[in-house]
Structures are given as structure tokens and as C-alpha cells.
Amino acid sequence: MQKKRGSWAVPPALLVLSACLVTAGCSGTKAGEAGTGQGAGQANGAKTEAYKFKVMFDYNVDPKGMSLTDNEYIRFLKEKTGVEVVLDSPGTAGYVDKLNVLMASGSYPDAFAVSDRDLIMKYAKDDLLTDLTPYINDTAKYPNIKKVMPADSWLPVTEKGKVFAFPYSRPDGLSQVVYVNKQWLDKLQLPVPKTIDDFYQVMKAFTLNDPDGNGKNDTFGLLTTNSVDNGARVFKAAFNAEAYSLRDGKVTPPEITPEYKEFLKFMNKLVNEKILDPEFPTVTSPIFQQKFKSLKYGVISGFWHYPSGLEIPKEVMSQYIAVPLPLQPDGQPASFSYPSLNRHYVAIPKTTKNIDQLMKFLDWAVSPEGMKYSFLGVPDFNYKETNGQIELTQQQLAPIHWSFSLVRNRAIDG
Numbered sequence: 001m002q003k004k005r006g007s008w009a010v011p012p013a014l015l016v017l018s019a020c021l022v023t024a025g026c027s028g029t030k031a032g033e034a035g036t037g038q039g040a041g042q043a044n045g046a047k048t049e050a051y052k053f054k055v056m057f058d059y060n061v062d063p064k065g066m067s068l069t070d071n072e073y074i075r076f077l078k079e080k081t082g083v084e085v086v087l088d089s090p091g092t093a094g095y096v097d098k099l100n101v102l103m104a105s106g107s108y109p110d111a112f113a114v115s116d117r118d119l120i121m122k123y124a125k126d127d128l129l130t131d132l133t134p135y136i137n138d139t140a141k142y143p144n145i146k147k148v149m150p151a152d153s154w155l156p157v158t159e160k161g162k163v164f165a166f167p168y169s170r171p172d173g174l175s176q177v178v179y180v181n182k183q184w185l186d187k188l189q190l191p192v193p194k195t196i197d198d199f200y201q202v203m204k205a206f207t208l209n210d211p212d213g214n215g216k217n218d219t220f221g222l223l224t225t226n227s228v229d230n231g232a233r234v235f236k237a238a239f240n241a242e243a244y245s246l247r248d249g250k251v252t253p254p255e256i257t258p259e260y261k262e263f264l265k266f267m268n269k270l271v272n273e274k275i276l277d278p279e280f281p282t283v284t285s286p287i288f289q290q291k292f293k294s295l296k297y298g299v300i301s302g303f304w305h306y307p308s309g310l311e312i313p314k315e316v317m318s319q320y321i322a323v324p325l326p327l328q329p330d331g332q333p334a335s336f337s338y339p340s341l342n343r344h345y346v347a348i349p350k351t352t353k354n355i356d357q358l359m360k361f362l363d364w365a366v367s368p369e370g371m372k373y374s375f376l377g378v379p380d381f382n383y384k385e386t387n388g389q390i391e392l393t394q395q396q397l398a399p400i401h402w403s404f405s406l407v408r409n410r411a412i413d414g
Contacts, residue, residue, distance in 0.1 A: 051357045052084045055346070055406065056099060056112035063400045073401045076378045083361040085404045103128060108349035111358065113168075113406065115344045117156040123347065124157075124164040130348040131162040135359045142363040148409045149366060150341075157345055165345035166362055168407045176336045178234050179306070179320040181298045184211035196238050196266070196326045199299065200275075206298030207275045221275040223297035225288045232267060232276070233336070234301045238326040239263040243337035262329075295319065310399045346406050366409035374402050 068087050078084045088109065096119065099112060103123060114120060123129050136145050136154075153169040184206055185192065193199040203221025205211070211219055224231025236242045241260040245252050254260050270276040277283070283291065292300055293316050300320075306312045325334040346362070348355055364370045376383045376390065377397045384391045402408070 050078045050082050050084045051354055051361075052086055053110040053352075053358055053361075054086045054088060056095075056102075056109045057087045057089045057403055057406070064398065066398050066400050068400070071398075071400070072378055072381050073398075073404050076373070076381075077361075077404055080373075081361050081364050083357060085361075085406065087403060089403075103349075108351050110352045111346050111348045111406075113344045113346050115342075117165075117340075117345060120157050120165045120345055120347050121159060124159065124162075128349055129164045130350050130352065130355060131164065132166060132348070132359070133161065133163050135355075136163060141356075142359060144363045144367040144370075144409075145359075150409075153342055156340055156342065157347075165347040166407050167342040168344045168346070169341055170343045170408055175303050175305075176230075176233065176301050177304045177306075177322045178299070178301050178325055179317075180323050181206070181211070181295075181319055182321040183319045184298055187211055187213070192321075192323055194324075194327060196235065196329065199235075199238075199326050200266075200269075203270070203275045203299055204273065207273070211298065212295065219296050219298070220277045221298045222270060223277055223283075223288065223291055223300045224280050225283050225285060226281050229285075230288055230301050231299070232280075234299070234325060235266055236260075236263050237336050238328060238334045239266065240328055240334065292316065310397075343408075362407055365405040365407050370405060371409060374405055374408055377401050 068089060074084060096114070096116070099114070099119075102108065108128070120129070135142055136149075139146055149167070150169055153167040154163050157163060157165040157167070180192065180202070184190075185202070188205050188209055188211055190202050190205060191198075193202045206219055206221040210216070222231050224233070228236065233242070236254075239259050239262050241254045241257065241263040243254060245254070245257070247257075267276070271278070277291070277297070289311060291297065292302070292312060295316060303311070304322075307314070307317045309317070325336070328334050348358065352358065365374070376392075378401075379385060381393065382395055382397045382401075383393055
């Protein structure tokens, strides 16, 4: 069973910015206004220019060859809403550092996405961000936002009654699953591990006993990211070292508890015995996926939707099985703790032009129609609907598509 806690965001997300944004501030514009931006929208039957917004975005999924600047999803959203979202996401390294440079220079993007709510609140304290409260409360102009967004989704980015970012509140927020290489278990005749010590013994065998049969010492028991969001998090949860707790009447962070100390001792053992890949301090999310695909790792944790094949190939996932978390030392079931159900936040600098149009776009994105796009894609491209019946086409929904609508409302049915 899974649980959540508090209202804090997950570690920073990852993108870089384009030369345009570094050298000059850009704002949501139409052709003929300051800045750039062209497209097609419809107003009273006449063709009008679309509003174009340049957005630094938390996008770290393989686009699989699809263009970030010209694709079916951009064209659909532009026609539907009169807004074109121009994603600035050419890479992953140093995203936060470059965003900080951009914000300090005064060359602001129209909007940006980060997972770190503390960074949002820092910019808000520096008076750089738009207060979204008037837009949220204007239910006549923006009928969906207040109606469908969960009230608690705003809390991490709210201070003194002001809201400084729009949350992507994901319906699959309770996302982590433990995966074990079943082929390796079978080859080494090992049972599915249940306790922390079971996992240790299995991971040690995966490291030392050549489970892939190539005669080389090139396998590891555990793969984790440098932020331990994947892999090592399994054992943080198993040692009950993930969540804040109430101790002696005080709210206590996990890092100062005896349980956290035991977790660190266990991880130190995995490092010393090279059961954990020694390169883990450099393993970002994209590198994690690359390593996972190499089939050189026995235990990982990751998204529940990995078996879909959108991020990890199905031929890789076919070798893994999902298993329960290791039991806690006292034999009780363990569970992951989630700081928030928000994937990221989209903040809008105060300098952005035509914020009203951008907020109308976000209002549409969390509407039933927008959520239908978010989950199914473009009608007659990704799916067909006849008399209320949905039939998927052969054009598989690209993992890139959801990025262009920027936000979600958590509710699958809108």
C-alpha cells in the first residue's frame, strides 16, 4: 500500500535553454507585437495569428525522433486554442543552473517548469513571478481551473494567499514500483526476495555470479539515480527512512532518525561491495534509463508504466517482474512516501506579455477536452471516436505529446 505526505516537490527537473532566451527576454506575442511568434487561430471566422509562448520545460523523455518544434500535437493545440507552446528543451544537464542565470540576467522565458517548489518560492520572494490567484479566482473567464484542480495541489507554491505556479497534478503520482530481473533469478535458482536481507543476498549474487552468462564481471545488483529517486529509494522505504514522523511531540525529518542511519549503513555496504553501480553519483534520469536498457542490473525501481514500452523497451521489461517492497526490519510491510502528487510546476514571470491568453490555454488544458487530449492525443490521429466509443489508431501516442499542454488536473475523467 502506498502513501503520501506533506506538500513538497520532488528534486529539480532537467532542461537547458536556447541561445534566444539567454540573450534576450521573450514574451508571449503575436505577429506584429514585440518579439516573435506566428501561427494560425480562429476568431469570428477570420484567420488570426496564434499567441506563441516560449517555455523552458521539464522534459526528459526520449522524443523518439519527433521534432520538438513541429509536430501533430503543436499543430492541434494551436488550432484548438490559438496558442503555440514553444518548448526549450534541448538537453538535461545543468538545467537549474542555467535557469538561475537566465532569471538573474532579466532575460526571462514566458514560462518555465521545475519540480523544485523551493526554487519557485525563491523567485517569488525576489518578486519575479506572476501571482496567479486573480486568474484562479476568475471563474467567469477561466471556468475550469478552480473547478477541477485539487485544492491541495496549490499548497506547495502558495504563500500569504498568493499562488506562484500552476501545478501539473498527476493522476499517477503514486508511481514507484520495484522491479527484479526474473531471468537472473531463474538462472541462479533464487527465490523472489522478500526481506531486506533477501534483497541483499539476491543483489550480491546478481553482482558476483555472472547472471547474464557472458563470462564477464559486468553486472550489478542495484541501479539507482544520483538523487536516489529510483533504486536506492527501495531501501530507504524499507528502513522506514523516507517520511517525516512525529517523535516526542516533534515533527522529525527522516535524515536525523536511527532508521536513516541504518539505511545509510546498508547503502554503504552496497557501495563497498560494488553491488551498487559505482557510477551512481553521475546517474541522471536519462542515464538511468540508458543503463536500465543495457540489461546489466538486477534490481531497480521506477514508474509503474514502464511495461507499456513508452520509456523502457518492452523487450527489456519482459525480463523483469514487479515485486513488493522489502519488508521493514520488524516484518511490517513497507511503502513509498510521496512528497506531493504534483509532477512539476509552471511559473510565469511578471514580464510575460498576454498572460491572459496563456492562462486561457492552461484553463483549457485542465478541462475535460484538454484532459482527453492529455491522455488520448489528437483525434483522428491517435484515436477515433464513434458514438462515444474510443478506438486507438495504429499511430501510437508519442511520449512527447503531453509536454505541450504543460499541466494536468490529476483527474483522469476531467
